[in-house]
Amino acid sequence: MKISDTVVGAGFVTAGALIIAGTMNYPILDGGHPGPSLFPRILGGLMALFGGLVGAQGLRNRDTTEDVEWLLLHKNTAFINAMFVLVGVAVYILLVERVGFLLVGALLLFVIMWRLKVPTLKAAVVAVVFTGIVHFLFAKIMRVPLPMGILWW
Amino acid sequence: MDHIWGALVMLASWKLMLTITICSVYGLFVGAVPGLTATMAAALLVPFTFFMDPLPALVAIVTMSAMAIFAGDIPAALVRIPGTPSSAAYTDDSYELTKQGKAELVLGVDVVTSAIGGLMGAVVLMTAAPLLAEVALTFTSFEYFWLAALGLSATVMIASTDPLKAGLALLVGLFLSTVGLDITLGFPRFTFGSIELLNGVDFIPAMIGLFGVSEILRNMGSSHLQYPITSVKAEGIFKGVAKTLWKYKTNMVRSGAIGTFIGILPGAGADIAAWIAYAVSKRFSKEPELYGKGAIEPIVDAGTANNACLAGDWVPALVFGIPGDSITAIVIGVLFMKGLRPGPMIFEQQPELVYAVYLSFIIANILMVPFGYLAIKVSGTMLKVPRNILMPAILMFCIVGSFAINNSFFDVGLMLAMGILGYFFENNGIPVAPIVLGMVLGPIVEQNFMVSMIKSDWDLTQFVGRPTAAILAGLTILTWLAPFIPTILRKFRSAPAA
Numbered sequence: 024m025k026i027s028d029t030v031v032g033a034g035f036v037t038a039g040a041l042i043i044a045g046t047m048n049y050p051i052l053d054g055g056h057p058g059p060s061l062f063p064r065i066l067g068g069l070m071a072l073f074g075g076l077v078g079a080q081g082l083r084n085r086d087t088t089e090d091v092e093w094l095l096l097h098k099n100t101a102f103i104n105a106m107f108v109l110v111g112v113a114v115y116i117l118l119v120e121r122v123g124f125l126l127v128g129a130l131l132l133f134v135i136m137w138r139l140k141v142p143t144l145k146a147a148v149v150a151v152v153f154t155g156i157v158h159f160l161f162a163k164i165m166r167v168p169l170p171m172g173i174l175w176w
Numbered sequence: 177m178d179h180i181w182g183a184l185v186m187l188a189s190w191k192l193m194l195t196i197t198i199c200s201v202y203g204l205f206v207g208a209v210p211g212l213t214a215t216m217a218a219a220l221l222v223p224f225t226f227f228m229d230p231l232p233a234l235v236a237i238v239t240m241s242a243m244a245i246f247a248g249d250i251p252a253a254l255v256r257i258p259g260t261p262s263s264a265a266y267t268d269d270s271y272e273l274t275k276q277g278k279a280e281l282v283l284g285v286d287v288v289t290s291a292i293g294g295l296m297g298a299v300v301l302m303t304a305a306p307l308l309a310e311v312a313l314t315f316t317s318f319e320y321f322w323l324a325a326l327g328l329s330a331t332v333m334i335a336s337t338d339p340l341k342a343g344l345a346l347l348v349g350l351f352l353s354t355v356g357l358d359i360t361l362g363f364p365r366f367t368f369g370s371i372e373l374l375n376g377v378d379f380i381p382a383m384i385g386l387f388g389v390s391e392i393l394r395n396m397g398s399s400h401l402q403y404p405i406t407s408v409k410a411e412g413i414f415k416g417v418a419k420t421l422w423k424y425k426t427n428m429v430r431s432g433a434i435g436t437f438i439g440i441l442p443g444a445g446a447d448i449a450a451w452i453a454y455a456v457s458k459r460f461s462k463e464p465e466l467y468g469k470g471a472i473e474p475i476v477d478a479g480t481a482n483n484a485c486l487a488g489d490w491v492p493a494l495v496f497g498i499p500g501d502s503i504t505a506i507v508i509g510v511l512f513m514k515g516l517r518p519g520p521m522i523f524e525q526q527p528e529l530v531y532a533v534y535l536s537f538i539i540a541n542i543l544m545v546p547f548g549y550l551a552i553k554v555s556g557t558m559l560k561v562p563r564n565i566l567m568p569a570i571l572m573f574c575i576v577g578s579f580a581i582n583n584s585f586f587d588v589g590l591m592l593a594m595g596i597l598g599y600f601f602e603n604n605g606i607p608v609a610p611i612v613l614g615m616v617l618g619p620i621v622e623q624n625f626m627v628s629m630i631k632s633d634w635d636l637t638q639f640v641g642r643p644t645a646a647i648l649a650g651l652t653i654l655t656w657l658a659p660f661i662p663t664i665l666r667k668f669r670s671a672p673a674a
Binding site: 069108112131135157169 | 223224226227340341343344347348350351354358360361363365366389392393396397562564565567568569571572573575576579580583585588589592596599603604605606621622625626629630634
């Protein structure tokens, strides 16, 4: 998802300004010297400067190269696949404690594989087997407390 | 000698040999599959190293990365797609030779030069690191500040094609390192009331997001791709290799030295080493017109350099705690996780561990030849692994790996956010590796700067008051001036004529 350098530069200028603004109420050291705010302010200033230069470069080169057709995003397979991953992980975070790793993990794997055109039965088998292997590896061998949720063991 | 014996005893265990074998296979697989990088493999390895002792954890990363950098050459030769960015420099030459029916020779040269380059790097690591550690013992906060500043500068000015965008990525990493309690007053910065952020942005989930999730997102449009693969007779890969390497023996020595030097330079990794070795090779070649059209000479050069660089990267990481590249940035994270502080004292307090790391480089590079042979033998199968199953499987490892570090779902969310950031950055020509270096170097820069300022009573001249600090300051400024030096020299040369 490429957007123009002018917009990228403007984004960094804004981010730099926000970082500096965020340090305004930070305490100072004895003798009036700057303390916790010094480093972030330098970084914010440099970020705004570099962002400005990238933006200016974009303007000078008339860089309007964008490979995103915003109105056709809903037809862009790569974008929709990526959204499946992002939304899938977000849903996983929301549900996993209540429902459990084995169920939510297998479901996440199945949905993404299905979206990537793996045959349904194959996707279901791989999802269940692979989630089982990951569970065994992390929960049983490495003792990571993966949530069990509604399952009992 | 006692230390070497102690290191050998530490390495001589079946568990460690099993770790080396598993990590070799893992590295070869990740390297050979286009779209999966050695850095991503290292990030995904960290959750496992969390449950290992320090030595197996370090040996695992050494072995895996060495194998992955070599294995990146396999798809470069067979399908014209570099398996890792480190093989990109000589992909065209490799593939052109494959089209001429010389795939076996290319892969044979790849595996042997990788092993020789790796061994050369290991020898330099073994000799240079202890010497530099002696020097580092005299360093104060001023020198450490400049060293970290030099690392930051090299990342932006040398290790990148677009210094402005690399600078922005570095600043993002440095900013992320400021999140959490500040070092002077313990004041919470940019935590937005979150208890999880008081300890800062956790490095491991961030790494997994930047290198794992972003890579998965990038692969989402091409998950159906099947590569047309040239079949290779692995039995014939060593035929003609000795003759070729003998012809280019000087190239190997030169590129081994270049690779190791680039590695020692903080911030620049194996991909940069390969590109520079390629450029130098072309400059000194008798047949520069063949480069890019199927020449074996650049493959010898760049193939030696990228593996030599790996060991070189460990020099600043072990001696100063300053990462040589993004993989050693992960190594530093692992060392801290294990309660070990990289720096000159590690050579005094844990000499056996350091020697064991040296020896593991040698073992990994010797094993590279037989393991590499086997990887080439099964290369067709590895390249046929369906990506629409592989990518979701890696996503699962990313999620569970991020959770495993602190048993926190906040970290899984952090991983996701960093994945989106990495995806957006890469697509807009902003490199991701400087973010990691910024996150590691940020606390070193800030802490040493603030300590130096407070102890010198805010007297900036003290920063160049010691000879070593002044030299490091000079080198840092020189790094910033590097792009302008050719212009300045040209002006000087043209001045008398005018």
